[in-house]
Amino acid sequence: MHTHPAASAQTILSVQGLAKHFEMHHLKRTLHAFDKVDFELREGEFILLTGENGAGKSTLLRTLYRSYLPRSGHAYYHTREGVIDLTVAADVDIALLRHREIGFVTQFLQARPRVAAEELVAEPLRLAGRPYSEAIEEARRWLSAFGVKPGLWAAYPSTFSGGEQQKVNLARALILPQRLLFLDEPTASLDKNARRALVARLAELKAAGVAMIGVFHHPNDVADLIDREISLQTKQIHDGAENVAE
Template sequence: MTRVLDIQGLTKGFTMHHLGNRLAAFDNISFSLEAGEFLLLKGTNGAGKSTLLRTIYRSYLPQSGKVLFQSDQGEIDLARAADIDITHLRRTEIGFVTQFLTARPRVSAEALVAEPLRMAGQSAEDALQEARRWLAAFGVKPDLWRAYPTTFSGGEQQKVNLARALILPQKLLLLDEPTASLDATARAALVARLAELKASGTAMIGVFHHPDDVAHLIDRVIDLTPDAPKPEEREDVAV
């Protein structure tokens, strides 16, 4: 087994300045993740699922604890790494799929999806061909490929978002309710792609509104509901 992530004693809260107090999002979380493992995060609303994903991705800084990631350059604590290293890792080794697309003015859907491949060194033409293949797989109509996603429907934007986020296999993939607002075709394409990525060694941590979609991929479940059993005791818990 190849270790990808080792989270040790991670604690995150939000300081509510206007209330003069601190709200705990999660407290003293520890678990590790191997290559090709799929970990489902579950828990009641507000249990801290999205906050944990964002803390691993370093959108948030934790109060304490470590997020040890085995990068191609060696072990790095994502909780303490320099911003420039985080930016590089996000481009090369760590992906984050949310239900929201960050569309950019006057950038076509196909260019947006092709971008990660181009940044990884593929030729513009090859990257575009591959981008179109993924747009088709997620059910984006060919008429829309050269259009700007800023005007797309919520579901169409989400499909472009998925195609872009999943086009390039990464070592660690964080998924925050990626199936929200997707139709059946896109959900099936997403699940097929996640299975492919898992088989190729991508480690994944995901929050899913309908975990049944990915039930066959799940290796472990962590329940962030306050007072739920500790992560170490949660292995092989049914969804």
């Protein structure tokens, strides 16, 4: 079933004229990762981000997550209290938003030495104030849903296979619903069952009003969730550095 969020759904993100360039100082050239990106995203809406390798998809998501500062443009995020421009917000505000409202899911797990898989997954619930045993129990449910074998739950993920690490990563990233989710090829090395579990979870989050922008290697997996597609064009490299601090 193809679900469209009601036209009355609240805008959650308004992106205006967003551009990100990389200075290639040693070559005296500028790479336009993307230029003049404009779109609106509403609660419960799912945007598929497409484009060839190098078109700037990951860079756009990282810029919206404020891992990069843009060259120009604005990204107005509507919190419950008011509107904040992610391109100029203070680092402390960005940290708070990442903690409570905006999530980023990649294919890579940031394992930490001597932290068990179930504790890594339970951490967002613990930080949100949930009691330990309850958080661990829910973490196990999600590890199980994504197909991580029970024998691995108390083990350290640094030695897990790529696919197993990705499953732990997804369980951790999706255990606590946020309002806005960026997904950068989260299914890259998942088996079919785990992909199905992921899509089911994303559908549940969408129905609960979570807005998402995602890059997917196999967009067919999420065909039923897609409301709109934004396609980035491959950019040329421009001669001459632009002499702008990035």
